[in-house]
Amino acid sequence: MKSKEEVLISPGKAIGELGLDDFEHGLLIVLRYIFRPEGADCTPYLIAVERWGEEVGLPVAYRLINLAAALNHCKSDLKFKDPLCLDQRVSATRDEVLVLLMLHHMRRDQTSAARHCIEELTGGRMDPHLIRIGLSFAFRFSCGAQGPRKLAQSPKLYVV
Numbered sequence: 001m002k003s004k005e006e007v008l009i010s011p012g013k014a015i016g017e018l019g020l021d022d023f024e025h026g027l028l029i030v031l032r033y034i035f036r037p038e039g040a041d042c043t044p045y046l047i048a049v050e051r052w053g054e055e056v057g058l059p060v061a062y063r064l065i066n067l068a069a070a071l072n073h074c075k076s077d078l079k080f081k082d083p084l085c086l087d088q089r090v091s092a093t094r095d096e097v098l099v100l101l102m103l104h105h106m107r108r109d110q111t112s113a114a115r116h117c118i119e120e121l122t123g124g125r126m127d128p129h130l131i132r133i134g135l136s137f138a139f140r141f142s143c144g145a146q147g148p149r150k151l152a153q154s155p156k157l158y159v160v
Helices: 004-008 022-034 043-052 053-072 092-109 111-120 128-140
Strands: none
Touching: 022 043, 022 053, 022 092, 043 053, 053 111, 053 128, 092 111, 092 128, 111 128
16 A cells, blocks of 8 residues: 555656645646747746746746756656647656645745655755755745745835
């Protein structure tokens, strides 16, 4: 009998069964354009801006491209589905599921589950660069925050 995690990361898993929020569902199509065999062009940026607007979409695409580079450094044969194929939109590959779950758990500060996803993705290699980029993404787009998390700014002086 398979464990819950083994069932969850099985190939062809329906995307709706992963327990992702709307933001995380949106990440999949951007990631699929980034991992296209033809290579990424400006399409991931356009898709992200269309979905979340410029203020959120541009940083999302930029950080996902950095994450993709770190993932490719750890594992060069990641399998992502064709973003243009309508038949493939309702399910996900094992690698897609693991990347989305890694970000899902990082955004919720669920360290053990995120670590498990990284180990499965990279074949046991805990790459500090990948972890740093993933955590940076998770901090910037944390779960429950409306849009990007604002960093503390210096006080502003107003004339009344």
